Amino acid sequence: MKARMYYSFAILFASIASSWVHADQEVSAGSPPISCEFEFISFNTEFPTGRIDGCEQTGQNSYTLYLQPENEPINPSPWYAFQIVNASTQAAEIDITLLAQNGPARYSPKSSTDKQQWAAVPHTTGEETINFTIAVDPEVPLYIAGQEIIDNRSYLRWLADLAKTPAQEIFTLGYSSEGRPLPAMVSYAEGSDDWLVLIGRQHPPEITGALAMLHFGNALFSTDTNFSAFRKEFNILVVPNMNPDGVHLGNWRHSSLGLDMNRDWKNFSHPETQALNAFLQNIRAEGGNIQFALDFHSTYRNIYYTMPADYVNSKNMPLRNATLVDNWLDALATEISWDVINRPGHNSDSGVFKQYMADEFAVHAVTYEVGDNTDRAEIKATAEIAAELLIKFLDDD
Ligand SMILES: [Zn+2]
Structure with missing residues (x-):
């Protein structure tokens, strides 16, 4: 200590x-x-x-x-x-x-x-x-x-509540710089090579994004027949608390190394980013296909930072299911009464998680940003509808 x-x-x-x-x-x-x-x-x-x-x-x-x-x-x-x-x-x-x-x-x-x-x-x-x-x-x-408190222990309780069958396994993905566990869950779909990846809390105070992730996860692992069917077709990795040191310390943004974790997906100077990268590389090495990833954050307003549909990555590969994100967010916009802002962009040197997913695995990833003051009922409703729609477009692949 x-x-x-x-x-x-x-x-x-x-x-x-x-x-x-x-x-x-x-x-x-x-x-x-x-x-x-x-x-x-x-x-x-x-x-x-x-x-x-x-x-x-x-x-x-x-x-x-x-x-x-x-x-x-x-x-x-x-x-x-x-x-x-x-x-x-x-x-x-x-x-x-x-x-x-x-x-x-x-x-x-x-x-x-x-x-x-x-x-x-x-x-x-x-x-x-x-x-x-x-x-x-x-x-x-x-x-x-400054916001509701969601501490490290909250995530252990949440994952324990989510995991209801032997196909859902809670484990420790790795350890932070200060030795705190990175809690994770995999929901296995027997015979499927397809993977959906959800991560959160790279930035400790971004609680509205954390709330969106909890609601999104609750929907995804509900007993609803569409979600139950989806879980038989897709393996799902959930890593809700990427920065347990920063969360524990009440940091404004950084890890205990004093670095922005969402600029580290190129250098991998954190044991936290190394642990997730190793897990994802292993999925691929064993024949798995990562199809899509979501990374939950907060900012001044609701906004989805996306990769452009026509993006060609650093290995000269287009993104798999190129129109997935545009289709998903267009559908979301027709289902909810508040704005859905789809902001495509890329910066290959940024070390941002969504860029890493596109460059390393040639798939879309979205930074799901929720406004700091967004109504809490709206966060829940949006996350639930977003989950319902996403599995339809992932199914279409
Ligand atoms: Zn953030």
């Missing part, structure tokens, strides 16, 4: 005091758990995904919490998740300012007492700040986070 440093600041008998703590960034690209204690109010990140990088009392009931990236340069997606404890005997109403280094504020605050049910927190945003007032009951710790 690597050494961890715990910060604790007790400021007693002072109505206004300040403390400012820094994460020790030389340990790894991540943040150690923090505990900031003031007279009655304390903030801590001592749970998986927890993340703030310092705190300061700025008034009788006012606190500024600092958000810092794991390293830089970085795509600015200031993640935060912390617990507030009120040690007094009376309810407290406190003003919180979240101040992001190199913001801007991306994630709207949500509150929960159990990390399961979340409520939106009314707030205002500035260039690098989010401000809100929140009531904290004594002895009922309150969690505040």
Whole structure:
């Protein structure tokens, strides 16, 4: 185990005091758990995904919490998740300012007492700040986070729920840089060489993409007859949590190596990307045909980043089932009332997963991006219809 440093600041008998703590960034690209204690109010990140990088009392009931990236340069997606404890005997109403280094504020605050049910927190945003007032009951710790919390253990429970038959096998695909397991499941279709691949969570705070993947997977492994029939024709690999270090540490974007995993599908400098590449190469070596892959993410809006239908890869091969993605997304657009944006593009040197799938296996892959603030019911409905339609077009191959 690597050494961890715990910060604790007790400021007693002072109505206004300040403390400012820094994460020790030389340990790894991540943040150690923090505990900031003031007279009655304390903030801590001592749970998986927890993340703030310092705190300061700025008034009788006012606190500024600092958000810092794991390293830089970085795509600015200031993640935060912390617990507030009120040690007094009376309810407290406190003003919180979240101040992001190199913001801007991306994630709207949500509150929960159990990390399961979340409520939106009314707030205002500035260039690098989010401000809100929140009531904290004594002895009922309150969690505040940028999105719902989906931690590493959630994925183990989810896969265990999905795997219902002996044809579905849960296993550890490999281990992260810090030794955390990469949970995976294969659903085997006897006698079939065809494979569908689903991956997620390369970027830790991209929770709406993670939600889409859970709903997509729930549909795919449901008892519905179309999906049951599909599972007899296609082998399915599910790797829902590619970056368990980043998820655990509450990183803004990177792995514990301080790198963007979705730029590593050319260099393979991570044990995580190496593990998936080895598994996919082995599928091919044993005669399997990978047909399609989905990689779930979040950004400011719903969008599907795709490979162009006429793409010819670095080995001079066109993509298998070239019109698959256009057909699928066109069909999706006719089935749902919100926009389906199909954004084809490629950059052969980018190290992005979808590009790797096209260049290495000559198949389509799609970066399935969900808006940070997309309605949660819409995420579910879209993912379920997307799954229903995808298996029709994959079947047509
Ligand atoms: Zn992403």
